[in-house]
Amino acid sequence: MKSFDKSRQLFAEARQIFPGGVNSPVRAFKAVGGEPLFIERGEEAYLYDVDGNRYLDFVGSWGPMILGHAHPAVVASIVEAAKEGTSFGAPSRRETELGKAIRAAMPHLEMMRFVSSGTEAVMSALRLARAYTGREKIIKFEGGYHGHSDGLLSKSGSGLATLGIPESPGVPAAFAAETLTAAYNDLDSVEALFDRYPGQVAAVILEPVAANMGVVTPEPGFLEGLRELTRERGALLIFDEVITGFRVKRGGAVEKFGIVPDLTTMGKIIGGGLPVGAYGGRKEIMQLIAPSGPVYQAGTLSGNPLAMAAGLATLNELEKPGIYAALEDNAAALAYGISAAARKSGLSLQVNRIGSLMTVFFTSQEVTDYACAKTSDTEAFRIFHRTLLENGIYWPPSQFEAAFVSTALSHADVETTITAIEKAFAAVKEGRP
Incomplete structure (x- = not known):
């Protein structure tokens, strides 16, 4: 023992x-x-x-x-970066280098923004989707966990399911009301929500492979159906690849399934395990983010040089x-x-x-x-x-x-x-x- x-x-x-x-x-x-x-x-x-x-x-x-x-390459990259300084609050070359490496693996990310966590990436992507579409409601899926921001803790998996918590106290009812919940792998349940709230849904967000209710793969036609349905109804499709990014394939779920979302969120793997996140997608949408556009989002530690160095070393190893x-x-x-x-x-x-x-x-x-x-x-x-x-x-x-x-x-x-x-x-x- x-x-x-x-x-x-x-x-x-x-x-x-x-x-x-x-x-x-x-x-x-x-x-x-x-x-x-x-x-x-x-x-x-x-x-x-x-x-x-x-x-x-x-x-x-x-x-x-x-x-x-x-991993020796990742450790060496962190040590080298730390010797030059741990945070600047200003642009550094490593941000662009890592951004290029991510886009090389995921070309559909025409533009991106680094943040400090997957939760922050999802929160920012949803704000952007609402601004782009002029709509307020979001569709997520039962058991889908997208971080702990207020509007996304309805019927979430992961930690809430683990602890047996159906909803989280402290979330205003008005916030929760803007999040609609469908059943994963059930296109009819998604279409029913679009029908019930015509012209009100800004985006559908999901893990393309659910991994916070345990691993649940999309059934044939499910992701294709979501892509078609969101286009028809004027909503954005957002892939939460905080877990699947660089895991199911080097190019993530897009490479695995051939379905291209409008926006993608990513998390800690692009920082080699250091605190980091990112969101990105079509250039016309991403250019709404400040300072190029009116949608405000900021972060003092975004693009932290240590995380950028570790992420770049990790992605370089994954090219082998x-x-x-x-x-x-x-x-x-x-x-x-x-x-x-x-x-x-x-x-x-x-x-x-x-x-x-x-x-x-x-x-x-x-x-x-x-x-x-x-x-x-x-x-x-x-x-x-x-x-x-x-x-x-x-x-x-x-x-x-x-x-x-x-x-x-x-x-x-x-x-x-x-x-x-x-x-x-x-x-x-x-x-x-």
Whole structure:
């Protein structure tokens, strides 16, 4: 049995300073029992906690550590940038260099603006969509999480689903009323909202691959239908690629599915794991942003030189031949091994995967939307998670989050993980943690 004494001590201290002892809710491990681990360091595919325990990491700082932890090229770029200064509040060459690298991978981003988080990127993109269309209502999807800004916490997945919070107090009813909610993979539900609120919908926003209700892929025709419907009704289509960007393909969901949105939001992966976000899209829309246009949005730390350097180093590494093929091979092998272990144990579950993202759902029902995801047995997941932790696997501490595969993961690591998962499934069958 592993010792977690130092983590417990640090958590007790943290609870005297931070609400719930953490600075982001899903870190608290409330959905899986026990208390959170305090991480000392990361190296390649591994995390090390303050008690000296080592774990294969499938959280990856919730996605951006696609190269693994402390990648030499990324670390070197941060050190070099830090020696020149950590923040200027003025333009620097690295902003343009990273912008060019992003646009090279995603040519549909004719113009973009750097911000400091995915939440800020989405908030800004929606303001821009409302200004461009002259409309106020937004359509999102049940289980879709787009950050914690007031208008987007209606029927959100991710942390709210993890904690069992249906809505967040503190959101004015007037704000919530401007957000309409449809069912993911259900075009009829979207069209019904357009019919109910004719000429009032500014944009439809979605994760092109849902990853905050767990990983749920779009069914054939769904994204195509949204593109056609938004064009017909005079609304913008916004892809939230905070998680899928540079994960499902180098060119994100646009490269994967061939559907081009009007605006795209991105997050921490373009900063190599440092705090960063961006939104961009068609030039005619983006030119409404100040100072070229009247839509105001600003940020003192936007384009922070350390984040720009880390992001550019990460994207340069992702250009190397064979990177995405290796990611696909390892993720596919892991998903296959999980499914085989489940069959062997007699458990009914679903393994949803696309690219280097996956979720294990403890349900016999195919998971195609939030309602299906909510049929998962969260007690089984709690046992699964706790057993993996004891066996050196750091899996996301929520049924409704994605697991992430990094390029640092080896074939041997995949086999080690599958062995641990077999033990976890045995524990689930026995009903013991």
